[in-house]
Amino acid sequence: MGDFFSNIAIGFGVALTPINLSFALIGTLVGTLIGVLPGIGSVATVAMLLPLTFYLEPVSGLIMLAGIFYGAQYGGSTTAILVNLPGETSSVVTCIDGHQMARQGRAGPALATAALASLFAGCVATTLIALFSPPLAKIGQSFGSPEYFALMVLGLIAAVVLAHGSVVKAIGMVILGLLLGLVGTDGQTGGERFTFGMTILSDGIGFVPLAVGVFGVGEIIANLMSRQQQRSIVGDKITQLWPSRADFRLAWPAAMRGTAVGSLLGVLPGGGATLASFAAYVVEKKSARDPSRFGRGAIEGVAGPEAANNAGAQASFIPMLTLGIPGNAVMALMIGALTIHGIQPGPQVMTERPTLFWGMVASMWIGNLILVIINLPLIGMWVQLLRVPYRLLYLAILLFSAIGVYTVNNSTFEVLLTALFGVLGYIFLKLEMEPAPMLLGFVLGPLMEENLRRAMRISGGDPMIFVERPISLGLLIAALALLILVALPMIRAKREEAFQEP
C-alpha cells in the first residue's frame, strides 16, 4: 500500500506541473468541444492531433490525448440532452431520457446529473486503474511470445464480438486491418510486401492517414450526403442547474450501478464507452420499480449511462497501459503515439517509465475535475457552439485533417492516402463494415506476426506450442468460447437486442 501512495505522489508531481496542467486543460477543452459537436468523434480528433504530440514530452502528449477521449464523454451528453442528437456515439442512450427532461424544463438538472455522475465514475475508474494496473502488468511480464500471440487473438475476437453488427464482417475487417498493417518491408526477411514497388510505401502505411481518413474524412462525405435536419435547441435558458433532493436520491444509486457496469465493460477488449452506456441503460430499465417512466424523463436513464460511458472510457486504458493491447480505436491510436515516441507499449512501461504511467493516471483525476468546471458553469458557451452549422464545421475538420496529417512527416503522400482512406471510410459506413476492428488489426498486425514467428522459433515450427502452454491455451479457449457464444441463436438475439436503441 505504501508503494501505492508513493506512486500516486509521483503521479501528481508530474501532473501538477504547469505545463502538464495546461495540456490536461487543452485536452479536456478540445474533448468537450468535439463531444458537443455532432459529426466529429474522438477517434478522428485524437488522430488529427496526434502529430502535435510529437513536439511534446510523451507524458504531456498522452495527458492531452486522454483528456480528449474522456472529455468527449462529458461533452456528448450536452448535445444529447439539449438537441436530442448524440454528440458522441456513447451518448446515444442519453438522448432518450435526457432530452425528455429538457423538454419538461429540467435541462439544468439533467446536465448537472450527467456531469456529476461522470465525475464520480471517472474518479472511481481512475482509482481502479491505479489499483489493478500494477498486478496486471506483473502478470503481463511473465508472458512469452505464445501467450502474447494468444492474448492478441483473444483481444481481437472479443473486440469483434462486443462490437455491433455482423461478426463475420467484423472479423473480415480485422483481417483487412492486419493486411494493411503488413504493407511495407518485412522486418525479418527484408522482403517488400504490397508496396507496388513504391519506395514511399516501404515504411508501411501510417496510422494517422488511415485513422483520419476512415474516421474523419469518410464521416464528412457521409454526413454531407444525408439530408441535415434542423437542430432545435431545447432549454436555451438554463435557469436551475442543481438537481433536487428527490433527483439525487434516484440518481446516485444509478450512477453507482453505471460506474460498475462501465468499469467492467471498459476493461474488456472492444468495450469502452459506447457499449457501457447501452448496457447501463438496460440495467437501469430492468432494475427500476416502474420501468414505464423510462423514455419520459427518468433521471436514472441519464445518471446510469453517463456514469457508465465515462467509467468505460477510463477503464479501457487498463489493458492498453498494462499489456499494450488496445481495446478500442482510441486506445489503438494511443499505442501508436507511444510507439512514435520510441516507447514500446507493454507491461514494462509502468516499471521503466513510472512518471509516464502515474502522471497520466493522476492527470485523469485532475481532468475529471476540470471537466465538471468547464461543463457546468460554462454550459452556455457550449450551447452557443451548437449554433455553428455543419456546412462550416466540415470545412474546419477537413482543413485540420489535411494539416494534421501533413505535419506528421511533412509528407504530401500521406495526405493523398488520407483522401483515399476517406473514400474507403465512406464505403465502409454505407456497407456497415465497422472500421474500429480494422484499426485494431492494423495496430496489432506487425506485433502479432512478430510474436507468431518467435513462438514458432521456440517450438521449432510446431503450432502445438499454443495449446501446450496453459496460459496461452486458456486465452485461446476463451476466444473460441466467445465465438461459439455469439453463434448460438439465443445469445445472438440478445446481442442484437442489446444494440438496438432501447
Added chain:
Amino acid sequence: MITRAQETAPWWRILGQKDVLAGLFLMGVAAAGLWLSRDYQIGTALRMGTGYVPRLLCWVLLVLGLIVLLQGLRAGAAAAGAFAEFWWRPFVFVPLSLLAFVHTIERLGAIIASALLIAVGAFAGRNMRPVEVAATALVLIALCWVIFIWGLGLPIQAWPEW
C-alpha cells in the same frame, strides 16, 4: 430463400444489398492480395518467409468474404440500396479538396493551400454561401497559423518562396 423483392425486381438489384457488396469487396481485396503476393517467399512454419502470413490472411479473408456474400444473397435485395442516398458532390469534392492541398502546399505554402482546400471543399456542401465560406476560411487559416506555425513552430512554409 426467395423474397418478394427479388421476384419483382431485376436481378442486379441484389447488388445494392450491403452484405453482397461488402462480401464482394472483401473477396476482391483478398484476391488482389493473393495475386500481388504470388511471388513472395512462403517459407515454413519455422522460418516464415515474406509471404507466409500475408497469404494465410488473404485466404482467410477470401472465405470470410464469401460467407458475407452468401449471407447477403440469402437476405435478398433491400427496399433501398446501400447507396440510395448517394450524392456525387461530396464524393468528388471532398477528396478533390485534399488533392488540391497536396499539389500546392510545397510550392505555394500553407496559406494558399489551405484557402484552396476550403474553396474546393465548399463545393461539397449544400446551401453554401460564398461570403460565409470566405469568412470561415479567414478565421480557420488564422487559427491554423497561430497553432501550427506561431505556437508550435512547425517547419511549414507559410507563403510561396519568391
